[in-house]
Amino acid sequence: MTTLALRRDGPGTITAPGPRRRLLGLVAALLALLALLVLSVMIGSTSIAPSAVWDALFHPAADIDQFAIRDYRLPRTVVGLIVGVALGLSGALIQALTRNPLADPGILGVHAGASFAVTVAVGVLGVSDIQGYMWFAFAGALIVTLLVLALGSTRQGQSPVVMVLAGVSVGAVLGGAREALQLTNPAAFDAMRSWNAGSIVGRPLDLVWPILPFLAVALVLALAVSGSLNAMALGDDLAAAQGVRLARTRVLAIIALTLLAGGATALAGPIGFVGLMVPHVARWIVGPHQRWIFAYSILLAPSLLLASDILGRVVMRPGEIPVGIVTAFVGAPVLIVLVRRKKASGL
């Protein structure tokens, strides 16, 4: 869910907790994530004894349960962790960049670009497996975001408002083109069913490693611009007065969020709500401090994704619900509650 209404006011009026409480909260979030990582490996749609899980990780053998742990659950947990981190951080970046607490990574056309590219790959080029169309998704996300960046650049520099409008417009056009392609090729629509829903099942680690360098670069860029984004939250004039180079910050932030959201979408398909909701929650906890928001988002987003995935594995046994559907079910009511607390997460 995205909105075009950009806030022009300053930081929210919430009373932010002190550094000690923020740090304690961060440690709690880290512990929660660690617990969910363990649970994600332990819990599945089949019952495997904890001792088998332990042996699979630390005393590997050619045992059928150990294969299930090493080949399916562990990669799934790693993918959930990486995708969660990427979505959470990209959401925090886009919300800081647009000063819009309801922006998500899709607002700049990342999802639309990835989805369109995957549709072309599947429907026109006949690519049939995720190993093949993952790169189309990534390239589609990057190309479309660069296009939006170009469209959003005016003589006065990059305007968040124009960029968002460009992103929404390009997204709408590509969404229409994608649907047209899928209508004329029902087989392509069918083949993309699970990717469209957003899932982290069946992604081997071999699929993850090539994406990791891009995400690592994006992480460094995001942390590098976090201070500048903090100043920009006060308004462009005040930020410029503090020596912030607005155009450079925006371009670097867009590159970072595109790599993050593009990489996550390529791996798991378009997963909504995580990038929208988690930074919102982080801001609710720590107030308008970008570095803290980034740190909390990096920990809370994979927690939400992993918790949703675990839930999706057990509620419909022996089948499963794709994580993208569960995050939507979990995210929607929480988001509604949060957006009604207007002061809680203002930027």
Add this chain to the structure above:
Amino acid sequence: MTTTPWVRRNKALSAALLSAALVLTGCGSDDKDTGSTAAPAATTRTITAGNGTVTIPADPQRVVALGNTSQPFIDIGGKPIGVTELSASELDPIPADQKATYEAATRLGADTAEIDLEKLAGLKPDLILVQVPDAEFEGIKKQLETIAPTVFWGLDTEWKAFADALAEAGNLTDSLSTQKVAFQGKVAKIKETYPQIIADTKFVAVDRWDNSDPGTFVITDFGCIEIAADDIGLNSPKAAAGADPLGWADLPFEQIAGLSKYDAILYPVDAAGQPKKAFATVTESNTWKALPTVTSGRALGVFCPGNNSYGPVLQYLDSLDTALASLAAKE
């Protein structure tokens, strides 16, 4: 979505075209009738199908077979003048003479939702046979019935009843009888040859569809395994009454380990005996390779070219016979 742009695009045009077709075919009939001495009553009969009672020619000569009727109609000896296109996987396993019949027919669209009504009307069929989802048929019913008598069956029609009805509509009951005798003989032979295995073995049929989620497979209870269970008596898992078929639920690969509770696994292979392309990711997995059922040679590849007409079903039974023979050799 049942109406495609192609159909929509032609809606305005179709009325005019269909009227023209009716005039052409109607006029042709009148002229023929005028010069004929045969009694008109002898040239038609009625048939009851999913769209009610339909009056059709007694011996239809220009049949168009749409949707799931294309291959089964050819399989029972029909020579349609127009068909829905078959996919490569449907076309590959059919015999050469049937392939030639298919090639000789006019292809009217990749699926029923894309039927070229103008081309269909131009064929001047005297009978149209259709098996598609109900909602899809509703979208084209009026256009088809304007062109020629149309006989429709829903997808829930049992395959043997469907073959009977198709043969009756196409006046091909003699050739169907030959296939039915072959089927009954094959079933009887398998039951007589492997009574102990059929009675004592817990089978499970697994598959993976082209559109299955990555990292998932299915335990299936429909298609060819349904025939093996119902006609031969193989003991394999079935959905509870009223529940969705088992084959609709994608199961994550970690549940491959759960297959070890069965005595034998039936998995899909192509005509050459290699695992079906979509299923290959399962047979390549470490979990599959470590299954005791697999290591003991009790995972049996079975070729199922189709389950909607006797020809493909007979090929399936041959493959199943071979699989059961290999199982018997291990007993």
